[in-house]
Amino acid sequence: MAKQSTKKNDKKKDKKLTTKNVSKVIQKKVPKKLVKKVQPKKTVLAKKKVVVKKTQKKLVVKAVPVKKVVPKKAKVAPAKKQVSKKQNAKEQKVDKQSKSKVLKPVTPKADATPKVPGKFAAYTLDQYQAYLKAIKDWSSKTNQEIKDNLRKNLQSMTGNKDELLNKIADGIVLGSIPRCPHCFGGRPKFNQATGSYFCVGYRDDTDFKFCNKVITSLDRTPWQV
Secondary structure, eight states: HHHHHHHHHHHHHHHHHHHHHHHHHHHHHSSSOOOOOOOOOOOOOOOOOOOOOOOOOOOOOOOOOOOOOOOOOOOOOOOOOOOOHHHHHHHHHHHHHHOOOOOOOOOOOOOOOOOOOGGTTTHHHHHHHHHHHHHHHHHTHHHHHHHHHHHHHHHHOOOHHHHHHHHHHHHHHOOOOOOOTTSSSOOEEEEETTEEEEEEEEOSSEEEEEEEEEEEEOOOOOOOO
16 A cells, blocks of 8 residues: 555656646747737827819900901002113113123232331431441341440440441441530430430439430541441
8 A cells, every 4th residue: 555655646746747847848938928008099180171162254255346348459560661672782782791891900009119117217218228238237247346346436335236236337327426515425316217316415433414405417427347
C-alpha cells in the first residue's frame, strides 16, 4: 500500500512540473495582446449647400430702321478724241529722238596751275616751291647739322625736327631774320600766313625782358649755306 501511494504522489508531481513548464513556454512565446484605445469619432457637421438662383435676363430686340437704297446713276465715259495718223507718227518720232539722246556727265576741268595754300600766303608761288625744295633737301640731314647751319646764320635753334626744317627752309628762301628793332635783343618770328613778325623779347643775364611788338616788315640778309 505504501508503494502505491508513493507512485501516485510521484505521478502527481510529474504532472505539476509538466503543467508549470508548459505554462512558462506559452507565456514566453505568446505576447500579450495590445489593447488599442478606441477614441470616439468626432461628429462633423454637414455643410449646407448654397443654391444661387440664376435670374434670366430678358432680351429686348430693337427694331433697326431700314434705309432706302437709291440706285446710282451710271457715269457716261467721255468720247475719245480721234487722233489722226500724222499726229501719231510725229509723236513716235519725238519719242525716238528723246531716247537716242543720252546726257553725258560734265567733268570739271582740273586746274593745272599750282596754288599757294593759305598757311603760306606770305610766299609767292616761286618762293613756296623753293621752300618745299629746301625742306626736301634738308630732311635727310640730322638735327645737329641743321642746328649748325642755323647757328651760322644767327637764328634760334629750339624745337623739334619739323620746326628746325621750317626755320632753315624759310631762311634759305627769304634770308636770315635780324634782331628786333624795338628791344634790340629778341629774334622776331615770321608769320608765314600774314607776312608780319612778332617779337616776344629776350633773356638777359638773369631776367627775361618782354617786347611783344608786331613788326610789319624787316630787311633780311642773304642766307649762308
